Amino acid sequence: MPAVPKPNHKRSKPKRGNTSKITNKVRDEVLQRSEGKCERCGRTSAYAFEMAHLVQASQGGSGDDPANVALLCGPSVNTGTCHNFADYTAKGREWRMNKRKELIGYYERQD
Numbered sequence: 184m185p186a187v188p189k190p191n192h193k194r195s196k197p198k199r200g201n202t203s204k205i206t207n208k209v210r211d212e213v214l215q216r217s218e219g220k221c222e223r224c225g226r227t228s229a230y231a232f233e234m235a236h237l238v239q240a241s242q243g244g245s246g247d248d249p250a251n252v253a254l255l256c257g258p259s260v261n262t263g264t265c266h267n268f269a270d271y272t273a274k275g276r277e278w279r280m281n282k283r284k285e286l287i288g289y290y291e292r293q294d
Contacts, residue, residue, distance in 0.1 A: 202245060202246070202247075203236065203240030203244060203245065203246045204246045205234050205236075205246040205247075205252055206246055206247045208247075209234075209246060209247055209248070209249045209252055210234060210252075212249040213234060213249055213252050213253070213254050214254065216249070216289075217253075217254040219232075219254075220254070221254060221255055221256040221265050222253045222254050222255060222265075222282065223253075223255055223256075223265040223268070223269070223278065223282075224256065224265055226256050226265075229256035229257070229264070230256075230257070230258065230261075230264075231256070231257045231258050232254055232255070232256055232257065233254075233255055233256075233257035233258065233259060233266050234252050234253075234254060235252065235253050235254075235255045235257075235259070235266050235269055235270070235279075236251060236252060237250075237251050237252065237253055237279045237280070237282055237283040237286070238251055238279075238283060249286070249290065250283065250286040250287045250289070250290050251283065251286075253269075253279075253282055253286075255269060259271075
């Protein structure tokens with residue numbers, strides 16, 4: 184029996200992983216805005232700098248909104264880094280929400 188070809192159609196709704204993925208345009212904007220520094224501690228050199236969602240992807244945070252992404256020193260799995268602080272502590276979650284409000288105001292003034 185010959186193999187049946189798969190249908191060639193587009194999704195009506197994008198997968199969640201595609202909506203939360205940080206776009207190149209947003210990456211460039213965040214790097215320019217942060218001037219290559221951690222947006223929490225101001226460090227200019229670290230083991231790694233990572234783009235962090237301020238509203239987590241699992242909570243509907245978008246990767247195509249620069250007001251939802253911050254440059255933080257990482258990696259997030261290492262304690263003592265800003266990305267770890269932001270993702271895994273109560274004070275860090277509070278910081279993320281305050282940073283998000285600050286960035287929304289920043290982009291409203293830009294328009």
